[in-house]
Amino acid sequence: MGTRIREDLPPGRLELVRALKKLYSCLGRCTQAGTALRLTEKGHTVTKGQISRYLNGNMLPNAKFVEALYDLAVATAGNNPGGMTRQQVLSLHGSAEPTRCGTCRQTRQRNRALAKENEELKAAEAGLRAQLTTAQRRETPLPVPRRERDRQRRSSDVRAARQIAKQAASLQDAGDPGAALAMLLDTVGTLTPVEGAMSAKILRAEKRDQLADTLLHVYGRERREGDVLWMALKLHEQGLMNDVAVVLRAATSQAGTDTGV
Known part of the structure; x- marks a missing residue:
């Protein structure tokens, strides 16, 4: 739950990561290791490290992971977990950039400077x-003779x-x-x-x-x-x-x- 989102994510990937974080929060107190185990038991093999990288934006997950996480959130919290439909989440995945922004960090540093x-x-x-x-x-009137x-x-x-x-x-x-x-x-x-x-x-x-x-x-x-x-x-x-x-x-x-x- 404490995985921090990277600061240099392009807009599309940032929106996807935020959606994944919402789905992950619907799992309650389940840890990333526990989530990896539950997903693996459901037929989607994934590691704790991969989940961490998906949630901070370091890696772009495939659509199967997004669907598996969504299904797990439904099973835990009910329909429309995080206020999102399956199609909405998949649409965000389709709009996410395949690579991170290479210049965003430099731009932020320049803006801070x-x-x-x-x-x-x-x-x-x-x-x-x-x-x-x-x-x-300090400016005072000059004496009369100098006017x-x-x-x-x-x-x-x-x-x-x-x-x-x-x-x-x-x-x-x-x-x-x-x-x-x-x-x-x-x-x-x-x-x-x-x-x-x-x-x-x-x-x-x-x-x-x-x-x-x-x-x-x-x-x-x-x-x-x-x-x-x-x-x-x-x-x-x-x-x-x-x-x-x-x-x-x-x-x-x-x-x-x-x-x-």
Whole structure:
């Protein structure tokens, strides 16, 4: 009763094994050795080891074994044991794959590795978000004498952002999206976090989503953590929460690559 079903069974064989397990459970406390003896007495010679392999999916039984086990379950528990008819069980046997899936285990292992990587990236992103929150809390109003200078700086950032967005859009409209993307790649290294955030906002407003995504991805991957956090803060202030997530994910993905995640 304690035989475990293999994890790498293809769908058809898995359904058959589950049906065989139901029939076996109808035999009550009969052990696999006892079941082998009872089947042999009924004219179907089988060993305990074979039954074990049938019940965990290592071996595909022949139809005669399936019928013999079904008859034994009927004799023990009555008609339709496990809620199944003879034809249903035989149909499952006919649909069972003759060999086990050779790639299922590798696929599951790969999926588990990807799931682990995803969790690590989420943890890294959560760390960056915590730092972003801290940066927001620490941000304090500047003294009054510096307001005019800050206003001029913001105006300069906006002009630079508009110029960047305009150049990228012009190249894209000219039928050369590759040149537009290349221009953004070359520009990212010189953008301040405010210019980057403003450029993304302008591109979004002009429905240049591909260019905006490229800008955010490259900025997150190429710039140091402090710049990325500052840019995320500015995006947050502008209500671009989706773009905050984009740039942080790009940064955490790069961090995972750098550390061999």
